[in-house]
Amino acid sequence: MTARRDAGSSSVELVVLFPALMALIFITVQAGLYFYARNVALAAAQEGARAAAARGATSTEGANAASAFVNRAGAQLLGASAVSSERTATTVTVTVSGTSVSLVPGFPGRAIRQSASAPVERVTG
Numbered sequence: 001m002t003a004r005r006d007a008g009s010s011s012v013e014l015v016v017l018f019p020a021l022m023a024l025i026f027i028t029v030q031a032g033l034y035f036y037a038r039n040v041a042l043a044a045a046q047e048g049a050r051a052a053a054a055r056g057a058t059s060t061e062g063a064n065a066a067s068a069f070v071n072r073a074g075a076q077l078l079g080a081s082a083v084s085s086e087r088t089a090t091t092v093t094v095t096v097s098g099t100s101v102s103l104v105p106g107f108p109g110r111a112i113r114q115s116a117s118a119p120v121e122r123v124t125g
Contacts, residue, residue, distance in 0.1 A: 030103050033077060037100040038112050040074035044083070045116035048094035052087055053118040059085035062094050070096065077101050079109060093117045 044066040052062025063085040070081050081098035094116055100109040 026103055033103070034100040034110055034112075037074060037078045037098070037109075038114065040070065040078050041081070041096040041098060041112050041114040042116065043073065044069040045094045045096045045114050048083065048085060048096070049092055049116040049118040052085055052092040052094060053120050055121040055123070059087035059092065062087070062092060066094050066096055070098075078112065087120065090120055091117055092120055 047069045048062040048064075048066030050062075051057060051065035052059050054061075063083045066083045066085070067081075070078055070083070075081070077100065078096075078098040079101060081096060083094065083096050085092065085094045087093075095113065096115075097111070097113040099111055102109040
């Protein structure tokens with residue numbers, strides 16, 4: 001008699017658990033996309049800082065190097081990216097900001113802002 005009462009219970013369990021499982025998969029993929037976009041922004045800022053820190057370079061060269069890196073590595077995943085660069089006599093700082101891509105339509109991606117600093121190369125002696 002219990003076999004008859006349990007008929008169809010696995011279908012009900014699947015209907016209840018499937019949306020939760022899909023939500024977990026979406027959250028995991030969304031987190032992966034966010035961290036990848038964050039790593040692209042940080043790598044671009046580091047690349048820009050290296051370029052701007054070279055002897056005789058300008059902060060514009062650093063910003064251009066960072067923008068080129070974003071375009072090569074993850075322009076589709078780091079939306080609305082913006083690069084700023086500041087160079088003083090001793091240090092250079094490059095900041096890359098943007099938003100991560102969102103899997104769910106209507107929900108904006110999370111804001112990302114990464115900076116990298118480097119000492120300016122100079123001849124001492």
